[in-house]
Amino acid sequence: MPTFNIPPQIRLARPDELPLLQEIERAAGERFREIGMPEIADDDPPALHLLARHQRHGLAWVAADVSDRPVGYLLCSFAAGEPHVDQVSVHPANSRRGIGRSLLDHLAGSQAANGRTMLTLTTFAQVPWNAPYYARCGFEVMAEGELNRALRKKVEEEAAQGLDRWPRVCMRRRLAGVQTSPNTSMSAASG
Numbered sequence: 001m002p003t004f005n006i007p008p009q010i011r012l013a014r015p016d017e018l019p020l021l022q023e024i025e026r027a028a029g030e031r032f033r034e035i036g037m038p039e040i041a042d043d044d045p046p047a048l049h050l051l052a053r054h055q056r057h058g059l060a061w062v063a064a065d066v067s068d069r070p071v072g073y074l075l076c077s078f079a080a081g082e083p084h085v086d087q088v089s090v091h092p093a094n095s096r097r098g099i100g101r102s103l104l105d106h107l108a109g110s111q112a113a114n115g116r117t118m119l120t121l122t123t124f125a126q127v128p129w130n131a132p133y134y135a136r137c138g139f140e141v142m143a144e145g146e147l148n149r150a151l152r153k154k155v156e157e158e159a160a161q162g163l164d165r166w167p168r169v170c171m172r173r174r175l176a177g178v179q180t181s182p183n184t185s186m187s188a189a190s191g
Ligand SMILES: CC(C)(COP(=O)(O)OP(=O)(O)OC[C@H]1O[C@@H](n2cnc3c(N)ncnc32)[C@H](O)[C@@H]1OP(=O)(O)O)[C@@H](O)C(=O)NCCC(=O)NCCS
Pocket: 028, 029, 031, 086, 087, 088, 089, 090, 091, 094, 095, 096, 097, 098, 099, 100, 101, 102, 123, 128, 129, 130, 132, 133, 136
């Protein structure tokens, strides 16, 4: 029997939950070992002060189980005024149950309600649960000429961290026509 509601409860993260988000991140990253990317699995999760900054600005959401314990989370920031998905992670014990998609849909709904027209992200092109997954969630790969200055900077920063050892892409999800469902209306963050 699932330990969470379907669709899962999505809400803003609370300050005391940030260490748990780090645990989710470590566990979610483990699957990169299976595909020969142990460096990614070994990467430290976002530092508590960075998580706290997202949380304070209302830009950290969790998917919570029936005990209200987070099993997945999403971080967003604003790059040149556009919402950007910094991280989405789901604990492997709860993966492939639509939790990641619900977090992305929640953000899409709240940002569409705020009049935003797209979500962007950067990700690994060939990792099955990265670019191919986001494509299934309504994202499309952006051509290099379509990147604004903020996205270019992000790509450069990620390359400086060594992430470009594997092919990377920028993706966008257009928000026109995205509806805010009752489950996504409680925490519309603005940039
Ligand atoms: C990406 C991630 C958040 C998806 O969360 P999720 O709740 O498991 O995803 P959903 O249930 O919404 O969607 C499931 C789909 O994701 C993809 N997927 C998830 N886990 C996968 C895996 N181990 N292998 C291949 N595809 C996978 C598949 O497309 C899957 O669809 P399917 O079950 O019909 O094959 C989760 O896999 C994760 O935390 N990954 C590690 C962290 C990461 O890479 N985050 C993204 C970069 S910031």
